[in-house]
Amino acid sequence: MNYQEIATGACEKIEEAAGRFRVNGTPSECRRYGSGHINDTFLLRTEDGEQGHSYILQRMNTHVFQDPEGLMRNVSGVTGFLRDEIIRTGGDPLRETLTLVKTESGEDYYVDSLGSWWRMYLFIPDAVGYDTAEKKGIFYQSARAFGRFQRLLARYPVSLLTETIPDFHNTPKRYEAFCRAVEADVCGRVQGVGSEIAFVTDRKEEMSIVADKLESGEIPRRVTHNDTKLNNVLIDSRTGQAVCVIDLDTVMPGTAVFDFGDSIRFGANTAAEDEKDLGRVSLSLPLYETYTKGFLEGCAGSLTEGEIRLLPWGAKIMTLECGMRFLTDYLEGDRYFRIHRPEHNLDRARTQFALVADMERKWDEMRRLAECAGHTRGQ
Numbered sequence: 001m002n003y004q005e006i007a008t009g010a011c012e013k014i015e016e017a018a019g020r021f022r023v024n025g026t027p028s029e030c031r032r033y034g035s036g037h038i039n040d041t042f043l044l045r046t047e048d049g050e051q052g053h054s055y056i057l058q059r060m061n062t063h064v065f066q067d068p069e070g071l072m073r074n075v076s077g078v079t080g081f082l083r084d085e086i087i088r089t090g091g092d093p094l095r096e097t098l099t100l101v102k103t104e105s106g107e108d109y110y111v112d113s114l115g116s117w118w119r120m121y122l123f124i125p126d127a128v129g130y131d132t133a134e135k136k137g138i139f140y141q142s143a144r145a146f147g148r149f150q151r152l153l154a155r156y157p158v159s160l161l162t163e164t165i166p167d168f169h170n171t172p173k174r175y176e177a178f179c180r181a182v183e184a185d186v187c188g189r190v191q192g193v194g195s196e197i198a199f200v201t202d203r204k205e206e207m208s209i210v211a212d213k214l215e216s217g218e219i220p221r222r223v224t225h226n227d228t229k230l231n232n233v234l235i236d237s238r239t240g241q242a243v244c245v246i247d248l249d250t251v252m253p254g255t256a257v258f259d260f261g262d263s264i265r266f267g268a269n270t271a272a273e274d275e276k277d278l279g280r281v282s283l284s285l286p287l288y289e290t291y292t293k294g295f296l297e298g299c300a301g302s303l304t305e306g307e308i309r310l311l312p313w314g315a316k317i318m319t320l321e322c323g324m325r326f327l328t329d330y331l332e333g334d335r336y337f338r339i340h341r342p343e344h345n346l347d348r349a350r351t352q353f354a355l356v357a358d359m360e361r362k363w364d365e366m367r368r369l370a371e372c373a374g375h376t377r378g379q
């Protein structure tokens with residue numbers, strides 16, 4: 001097989017794994033793919049006479065996902081459910097949801113001789129995952145897709161879902177973990193980040209605003225995606241329409257307020273998540289407005305007034321939480337998020353805090369825009 005940009009040590013295991021799945025043709029080419037921070041993702045091509053086929057091969061991150069079997073049950077259940085819904089409404093299931101490729105022995109995953117977990121999806125062609133919302137239309141499409149995704153899953157039986165990362169968006173617990181990391185200071189990095197730590201602790205009271213409402217039942221717990229980054233929706237490269245919501249590892253009970261918020265955190269930032277020049281970081285109110293409109297349309301009237309009122313808080317808390325997670329990882333020695341340079345996690349944390357600060361400046365407008373969109377929701 002021909003490998004591109006892959007360390008030689010890894011090739012043998014990729015070859016072993018690729019050979020276990022029921023692909024059409026013979027694996028011929030493999031390269032790293034996408035810009036996710038968690039799994040190792042490869043694009044695998046096969047040769048099959050005149051034709052070639054493409055697949056996504058992933059080595060799952062079992063440090064992050066400690067119950068990979070439960071996770072794969074979720075992915076299989078959710079994709080199967082979406083597939084039925086898509087067929088029922090006349091869509092194309094091979095394009096509009098992920099399709100797992102089975103192993104030769106009929107499993108959804110393969111565990112190699114080193115204990116690494118592998119899975120494979122059909123590659124969705126002519127579709128792109130964007131790292132920045134270059135055009136408003138792309139962001140609007142992603143908003144509709146994530147809104148629709150959670151509306152479709154409203155009928156999915158929660159009892160079938162494993163919580164793949166317990167307390168994933170439990171922000172007060174994330175704060176506790178952050179405080180433990182500061183206290184332990186295992187890498188001796190605390191002294192260099194005093195102002196970032198103070199930024200977080202100054203906002204301690206805000207961490208529980210959405211969590212408390214979820215706990216008290218004021219807003220409903222729903223089946224949500226929980227990782228609604230713009231690059232977790234594939235956009236059709238010809239039509240510009242959203243094709244498929246991907247990265248289903250964190251589909252769990254959660255709140256729509258955070259699905260909304262995490263998208264704003266990533267896609268309505270005028271700079272990249274790891275931009276070093278903080279002067280370029282800001283919240284784009286036009287993008288925020290566009291996303292709000294698209295998300296409420298995608299949810300088609302299913303969000304409650306309480307949820308709509310909390311949307312700005314969802315954006316702010318997701319940004320604060322993510323910054324806190326990047327900073328925690330920096331303090332603990334970069335063990336969770338994949339980094340590509342020293343201090344990458346610190347740079348990421350700083351952009352998140354700069355974005356929170358800008359949201360605070362634009363808070364009244366954020367609230368007004370959410371209210372306005374709420375009045376015309378789903379119409």
Ligand code: ADP
Nearest residue numbers: 034036037038039041121122123124129231247
């Ligand atoms: P991570 O959890 O590391 O973010 P993802 O599951 O999001 O991993 O995959 C990483 C990238 O691979 C995505 O952002 C997307 O660009 C691409 N990708 C994943 N699955 C598919 C697929 N079935 N078809 C086409 N591209 C895909």
Ligand code: GN1
Nearest residue numbers: 035036037038227229232247250322
């Ligand atoms: C991770 O897997 P990916 O790259 O789509 C992370 C998200 C963070 C995001 C920050 C399972 O998302 O929670 O918000 O990085 N996923 C997990 O970019 O922790």
Ligand code: MG
Nearest residue numbers: 036231232247
């Ligand atoms: Mg991803």
